[in-house]
Amino acid sequence: MSKERSNAQPDLHCDVAVIGAGTAGLAAERAARRQGAKTLLIDDQWAGTTCASVGCMPSKLLIVAGEALTAVKGAATFGIGVGDVQVDGRAVMERVQRERDHFVSATKKGFDDLPEGVALTATxxxxxxxxxxxxxxxxxTAKAIVIATGSYPAIPEPFDTLGDLALTNETIFELPDLPxxxxxxxxxxxxxxLAQAMARLGVDVALFAQDDSLGAVKDEHVQAALKRIIARDMALHLDVxxxxxxDGEEVVVSWSGTEAGERRFDYVLxxxxxxxxxxGLGLETTGIELDDHGTPVYDPHTQRCGASSIFIAGDADHDRPILHEASDEGAIAGRNAAGYPAVEPTERTPSFSLIFTDPPVAVLGTAPDEDSAIGTSDYREQGRARMENKAEGVVRFYAEADTGKLTGASLIGPGMDHIAHLLALALMRGETARTLLDMPFYHPTLEEGLRDGLREICSALRSDMRVDRDQGCPPGA
Structure with missing residues (x-):
């Protein structure tokens, strides 16, 4: 795909130049153009977004394959016999690659909508x-420039000597078969x-980490539940x-610390x-301030680097490496680049991240402090979860102690990737535990399990804010 002309002038001029045609870069160019700016979008590969090609979509394709096998194996719980279950690793990977290519193709079609002369193929x-x-x-030469160059998988020592036996999220989906x-x-x-997905598809997986936590989850109750769940599918070697x-076509891995050992693997991810x-971006020529890691210092409400005409968005700023955040940041950067030197701050949405394990994990808003009110909903006896044979997990609500206004939440359990969207909206609207309890909770649903934690927060408030437990529903419903 190329939009430039072979007879283009040696020197190009525009209002806004965007480096990188991923999610953030596309959003930035589009936002700037909508403001009436003359734009250029520069990319050396036009390979599609990280999400479609090597991130969100192929990883979720592998994850849902593992979930399908887990569901089949668990059918006996409901009195359904399925006999011997086989995994065709080649068929699994073929579908991952086929559907991945479909999503990438759809993303690339968006390039064709760019106006003539906007897209440049170059570094x-x-x-x-x-x-x-x-x-x-x-x-x-541009009035303003947006950096949207994305990120890359780091391969530190000693894994950089393993050749093709060292996989990253950019190469694992190219395997012809499951290892x-x-x-x-x-x-x-x-x-x-990816560790859980592979393990659930029958791969012998061991996970190693230098610290003692999984998924960067801070809440100790959610962290403990996540460890219990992940440990069912694989060996965990934490804090090592x-x-x-x-060694030939195998990798010998050894570890030491809280424990020690050695074993062989087909691959290392x-x-x-x-x-x-x-x-190689030449940031040293720009005069902008860089942090200790060489990343531009910027304002997350404007995406502007200091007082310069340079803006940054998406994974390149190393702040919120999530697709919807990259899109939002790109739009903010593009609008402000088009309006430069007039720059307007944008209120950011609450922090919101998901981990697509089974069951999923979600973290929203801000972590609690010593003055926060905290409420807990335990899903080990939740009615709908028991029906579905998925009764595990916990929801932790954080709120202002004097008002009950929700400030954040951490959750793990069935359906939490969907329930978290309800809570994200609640945070955006400034809802309290009391106002959330005022909404209808259909019975029996996973959502009604949230009420225990919300009631706990209400009970910690002044007496006229307290709420009594509803009658007539089974415990945990």
Missing amino acids: ACFTGPDRLALSDGRTV KSLAVIGSGPVGVE EVDAYR VATGRPPRLK
Whole structure:
């Protein structure tokens, strides 16, 4: 795909130049153009968004395959016999790749909607705060520039010596078949999601991490539940240091710390983080302030880097590496770049992240402080969850102690990826535990399990705010 003309002038001029055509970059260009700005969108590959190609979509395709097998194996609970269940690893990966390619293709079709002359196929490097040098020899001068270069998978030592036996989220989905064994290095959301998905598809998985937590979940009750659930499917080696070397077509992994051991694996999945893709961008020529990691210092309400005409959005700013956040940041950056030097702050939505384990995890808003009121809903005896043979997990609400206004929540359990959207809306609207209890809760649903935690918060408030437990429903309903 190429929108540029072979007879383009050596020097290009525009109002807003955007580097990177991922989710944030596309949103930034579109927002700037809607403000009437003349735009250029620069990308060296036009490969589609990280989400569609190597992130959200292929990972969820693998996850739902594991969930399908788990559901079949659990059918006996309901008196349904299914006999011997087999996993065709090649068929699993073929579907992952086929559907992944469908999503990527749909994303790329959006490139065709770009106006003539907007898209440039090249790499870009700053030579000044308002000037870019392109890899094809041309230069771009712009009133404002948006950095939306995304991120890349880090492969630290010693895993960088393993060759093709070291996988990342950008290569694991290219496997022609499921491996027999897999070591997962890193316990963030990507590592935990893919580790459980592979384990549930019959892969012998072990997960290793330098710290003692999974998924970066701070609430100790949710963290404990997540550990119990993940440990059912694989070996967990937390708070350890890991070494590895290649021996033929296997990887030998050894670890030490809280425990020690050594074993062989077919592959290692390195999920130790995705740093911003900023190397070689020439940021040192711009005069903007960089933090200790070389990432621009910026205002998250305007996406502006200091007092400059440079803006940053998406994974490149290393703040909220989530698709909807990248889209929002791109739109904020694009609008402000088009309006520069007039820049307007935008109120950001509450922090909201999901981990697509089974059951899913959600974290919203802000963590509690010592003055927060906290309410807990235990899903181990929740009525609808028991019906579905999914009775596990916990919801933790955080609220202002004097008003009951919700400030955040951490949750793990069946349907929490959907329930979390209800709570995100509640945070945005400033709802209290009391006003949420005033809404109807249909019986029997997973949502009505939220009431215990909301009532606990209300009971901690002054007496005229207290609420009595409803009668007539089974415990945990």
